[in-house]
Amino acid sequence: MTDIDLTASPRDTILDAAARCFMDRGFNATSIDDIASRLGATKGMVYHYFSSKADLFFEIHQIGMDALFKAVEPLSEGTDDAVSKLRAMSAAHVHSLIQTQHYQRAVAEGVQMHLRISTTRAQRAQLTRLQNRRRRYEQMFLEVLEQGIGEGKLRAEQPRIAIKPLFGALNSVINWYQPRRESGPGARDEVVEEVVRVALAGVVVPGKG
Incomplete structure (x- = not known):
């Protein structure tokens, strides 16, 4: 079974197959041959669209982040009280994680791998851009947490620290769901x-909530 969506473009099909391979085998253990095998194609097809496994990872990361921003950003701009807003944003976040689980697992594993090993200057620049985008995403939640503290409905001695375990609990779903x-x-x-x-x-x- 290849999990191939016959309605998707070749590029999207490759990305989906790569994300599933990364989730199943880990980024480091997955080869272009593994991805091609999952597709039932040659690795030449993969290389036609992507020059390296790292390029696949960076685009998978982008897709995963796109899904999260699309689900959560509109809710962060609402006028609800902070508790209601944080609850809605968190639920949208978890739903999106589940729907794009193979992308999110690949991202989580791949980011740690890239932080540990030497990469090219271009790859480090790309990773920095992606990390900055993740920080902007986290900032949306932090601002709502701080709003709620001001309203007396949310609590945290140090909000910038508290937001980390909150995300840890929400993000755990990608590992066990x-x-x-x-x-x-x-x-x-x-x-x-x-x-x-x-x-x-x-x-x-x-x-209060």
Whole structure:
């Protein structure tokens, strides 16, 4: 089984296959041959669109971040109180993580790998741009947390530190979520709701959310 979407463009099909290989085998252990094998194609097809495995990783990272911004950014601009806004943003974040799980797992593993090993100057510049984009994404949540602290509905002694474990709890879903465990309509929503409830428990003032 190749997981190929026959309606997708060749470029998108390669990216999806690469993300699934990275998720299954790890970035470092995956070769272009592995990706081609998953596609049922030759590695020449992969190289026709991407010059290296690193190029695939950077575009996969971009796609993963695009999905998160698309889901969450409109909610961050709303006029709801901070608790409602943070809860909605967190739920959208987790839903997006689940929907693009193979992309997000590849990103999480690949970023750490790139931080540990030597890369080319161009790759380091690309990684820096992607890391800056991740910081901008995190900043949206931090601003809502600080808004909620001002409203007396959220709490954190040091918001810039508190936002890290909050994201850690939300992001954990990419490591353990398995669609086959869903049972009946609404099962995924229940998973998201519970993850968000646990993640926000430490920052919501009791009785305020």
